[in-house]
Amino acid sequence: MSNATTFVGLDVHARSVKACAFVPETGETIRKSFGYEPGEIASWVSSLPQPARCVYESGVTGFHLCRELNAMGVACVIGAVSKMHKPAADRGRKTDRRDAQFLAVQLALGVVTEVHVPDAECEGARDLARALADARDDAVRAKQRLSKFLLRHGLVYDERNAAGQRRNRWTGDFWAWVGRIDLGDAAAMATLDHYCERVREADAAKAALEAKVKSLAQQPRWKPTCDALKCLKGIDAVTA
Template identity: 55%
Template sequence: MIDTTTFVGLDVHARSIKAVALDIMTGEVKSATFGYDAAAVADWVRSVDPAARCVYESGVTGFDLQKKLSDLGVDCVVGAVSKMIKPAADRRRKNGRNDAEFLARMLSVGNVAEVWVPDDECEAARDLTRALEDARDDLKRSKQRLSKFLLRHGLVFDEKTPSGQRKKNWTQAYWSWVKSTSFAERADNEVLSYYVDDVKQAAESKARLEGLVKAEAGKPRWKRRVDSLCRLKGIDVMMAADLVFEAGEFSRSKNARSFAARVGLTPSEHSSGESVRKGGIAKAGNKHLRKTPVEAAWHHPTCSAHSKDLAKGQAPDQAARRHAAKGVRRLVTRRGSMLERGMHKNKANVATAHELACWAWAVGLMAEEGREKRPASPSGRAAIVRT
């Protein structure tokens, strides 16, 4: 129950904030403009109504303003921009005041889907895994630049083993071949040296961040959940940490299906009347959280149905460990049956990722709460992927 009659919409930018306060009892509207100054906004809100409730849209400005306003005693939420119901007519009259007033009116009638705001430790852990993903992308691009530079000069690594099998790139043999390569033009040699250094620096950055993520995952707050999720095949420490950090709290989702829907792994739908049309996955929500189960699912075609062995130092929740073993057996069996039916491998992988996300939610929740009682069935049978 909200015991206030004043609602404030904030249109937040990097250097400015437009605020509009709406009193739903009198219909009075007040507005003000500030620099990016949480204290000034808080003082103005308190002068309008100390019990006022504020909202701004989620976006690139993150949660900094919400945390600062909350610390100053101002009730503020972050609204999910993807779920804002905006009139089509507003497309031609967009400005800061209109946007802020729209937010205030939506908040006053309860039409704002609030975003869960992580604490500073959780947000810092997320930043680590996202930086690691950036480092992986940088390394991939650096390698591509080097290999394509050599290809433009007609140079391709083609060494073979005694058995006739071609050796892979980025091995010790590959780097020996690169070091032995030289060009007639000095500029080309300088470019080659630059690309080689770029690849090595990117690899070092990636390795350093992996160590930082692993250290963060070993903290008491995360360790049991990370170790428990590692019991699912296809999920290593880095992937488990990504799931745990991005999810924040698995208990935020009421069941496995809602978690999979929040990740965006449920089928999209475009239906009207008697016409029912299912499409590809919705791709809603957190793309970092969605990417992990999709990548992990590619391991299942070659996995056995046996549970994973414990790695040194792992201490998973025992109930979650038993539940993960059931999940491994089901996922491997189900993936095999999909491939036997002739389902396309990409479609089968997304279906596996959907169910893997459901099992990850169940295992993570059990580890989070230390529960011995099994949560609701995480199979999500009805909403996987239609053939």
């Protein structure tokens, strides 16, 4: 159970924050609206009966506000939104003010499930890994668009090697085959060039990010964990 005197719920948005402070001893609630200004929020919380503790929901606004408030000496946690169960009567009357008050009361009751707040370095590593996952998805989509475009024109890469096995796509032989295609129409050829360029760009972006992830995996903070994970079958440095 927290030993705080004041519990502050923050309903955080990209440009605004609605705050509600709840003091269980008196039942008093104090409300305040802010822009996204951690310094102003910290100053206001510091003016409340102490000790004070803040909470906001996990979500797209991330960890920045939490880290900033804690750095300024204001205790703040992030609550797992999936673990917060609002009364049915409140679900149809959702407002920022109500959400902030709900969070403050939940924190006072000690029923907030806190999520881990990574430091900036850890979050940066995770963001890089997510960027690589996005780049891989982009590369797959770009190749699908090119393949479907060729299929609409009756073109399917079906070259075979001397053993009669079908050659893989996206190799030098495949691109040589694509280079010999003549669709007989300027607009169609411009479309083909566009899709080919998007595939090459996506592959280049993916390769660049993979190199950065591999380099990151060799840094002292991550290397022991990555080396241990690579002992498992099917896991390389990028996956780890």
